[in-house]
Amino acid sequence: MENILITGAFGQVGTDLITALKDIKPHDTIIASDIRIPQDSKPGIEQVILDVRDQESLRKTISRYNVTRIYHLASILSASAEKDPFLAYDVNINATFGLLKTAYKEHVASVIIPSSIAVYGPGISRDMVGSGVPTVPQTMYGISKVTGELLGNYFNRKFGLDVRGVRFPGxxxxxxxxxxxxxxxxxxxxxxxxxxxxxxxxxxxxxxxxxMYMPDALNALLKLSDADSEKLTNRMSYNVSxxxxxxxxxxxxxxxxxxxxxxxxxxxxxxxxxxxxxxxLDSADAIKDWGFSPxxxxxxxxxxxxxxxxxxxxxxxxxx
Ligand SMILES: NC(=O)c1ccc[n+]([C@@H]2O[C@H](COP(=O)([O-])OP(=O)(O)OC[C@H]3O[C@@H](n4cnc5c(N)ncnc54)[C@H](O)[C@@H]3O)[C@@H](O)[C@H]2O)c1
Known part of the structure; x- marks a missing residue:
């Protein structure tokens, strides 16, 4: 049984992920956190107000619930990030670094962080773009997503933390x-x-x-989360579309x-x-390594x- 913390849980992905997790993992504890939570409480889940920039509150939440897995969805998305790049840097980069550090220190077993097609930038061939194509984003959102991928790989190599990620399309x-x-x-x-x-x-x-349609996006997240670590050739940056x-x-x-x-x-x-x-996008790596199939x-x-x-x-x- 797992204790699963979702950050940014009441956004577009988190709202549907809560339902999917409750369906397929009914015995796991789901801790749904966000800076704002809905007034009507969802039955069977713990709802927690948590700003991911507040490292001490994050640490206390992880420790209190003995969290074993984190879906880190809290993020400032592309259009909002261009309107307020300083906020986006703080939430998407500083807080992601803090979350990885806390997850490692609190012995969380695995962290899943969605990335985005925003990691690519102008100047590449734009058709059937594979995971290995160079990432040179010019937006703050893209920069923050590449940084999240690099940090995930670093924490995996340096500390053995199991961090994984997919690059979602729209x-x-x-x-x-x-x-x-x-x-x-x-x-x-x-x-x-x-x-x-x-x-x-x-x-x-x-x-x-x-x-991609949300049910397929959630399927991809869940399949990647449960995939055999040995088979992951590309831990943080699986293109899926x-x-x-x-x-x-x-x-x-x-x-x-x-x-x-x-x-x-x-x-x-x-x-x-x-x-x-x-x-x-070319999703070949995800198809080969963990059977992505929308x-x-x-x-x-x-x-x-x-x-x-x-x-x-x-x-x-x-x-x-
Ligand atoms: N939705 C898409 O089309 C799409 C595409 C590519 C990648 N992604 C990625 O998927 C993940 C989830 O995206 P989404 O579509 O659910 O985004 P969203 O904007 O719908 O939800 C993000 C959530 O994060 C919360 N949040 C913002 N700042 C926070 C903070 N400081 N502390 C805690 N929570 C905070 C917001 O309240 C919101 O509920 C993100 O990493 C995003 O980059 C989404």
Whole structure:
């Protein structure tokens, strides 16, 4: 039995990870921490207010619950990090270093830290980018994610701490509305379409980016967490992605279910971030080392998102 601490637990990934862990590991203790926690407590989990920059509170939480595994999800994402790079440095770099140090000193068995396609920068060939392609990011988010990967490798080599990570593409989910990333347009577009509203997209219609549906992202995290350490050839930086699409392709796929859905395009500063990222990823290392295999293709993801959002929207309407 494990005692699993999740930092940043009530963001887009954490919210769904809590549910997934409760389903597949019902006997483990889940400690869901964040700087803000929901008012309605989730049954069967411990909810803790924790700012990851506060090392003493982190140490006390790890010690109190005898934490054996940490999913370190607390992060300032790409668009927010460009708005406040000093905060992003503090949360994504300083606090990640502190967390690794505390995990090592408190004998935590393993730490999982998601990275991102933001580690790449301009100047690389942007198609089918593999894990070994040089990382030269120009955004604070990208810099902080590369640093997290390097620190994870360092703590593993130097102290034997079991640290692992995947480079996620844009993630699509219906449970939480993302607000801080560059790929958030996809979820926003779905919500506008289901609510019968026009959507103004902040990226150009032809901006191709790699993406993945949340159930596949969680599967990847959980598979990597439980993989045989000996088989990991690339501990911190496994590229994982299911498909790539552009805003205009997503809009036309949504129109198959919601004809008449209208989108206009008004690129803002997030376009510059997106233009420095890969258009598609090569997930070969993850496939080879721990059997990464996404279940949802693009069309299945679109169909499931619309079904799920329609049902949530119906429930909310009935409740109001
Ligand atoms: N969502 C994506 O599309 C995506 C893509 C690539 C990588 N990732 C990575 O996945 C991880 C989780 O991302 P997410 O999408 O859930 O992000 P999110 O922004 O939805 O959630 C991050 C959470 O961190 C919390 N947080 C911020 N500062 C904190 C602090 N000082 N102390 C404690 N908690 C703090 C926030 O309150 C929030 O709940 C991050 O490492 C992110 O870089 C996400």
């Amino acid at each position: 993630l699509i989910s219906y449970g939480t509305v993302p607000t801080a990333g560059t790929t958030d347009y996809a979820v926003e577009m779905f919500i506008s379409a289901v609510e019968g509203k026009h959507y103004s997209c902040y990226l150009r219609p032809d901006t191709f980016l790699p993406m 299911a498909y790539s699409f552009s805003p205009e392709q997503l809009a036309s796929a949504i129109r198959r279910y919601i004809p008449g859905f209208e989108v206009s395009y008004r690129p803002d500063e997030r376009q510059i971030i997106a233009d420095g990222w890969p258009r598609s 279940e949802y293709g693009f069309n299945e993801m679109v169909s499931d998102m619309i079904t799920k959002l329609r049902s949530i929207r119906g429930r909310n309407k009935n409740a109001s």
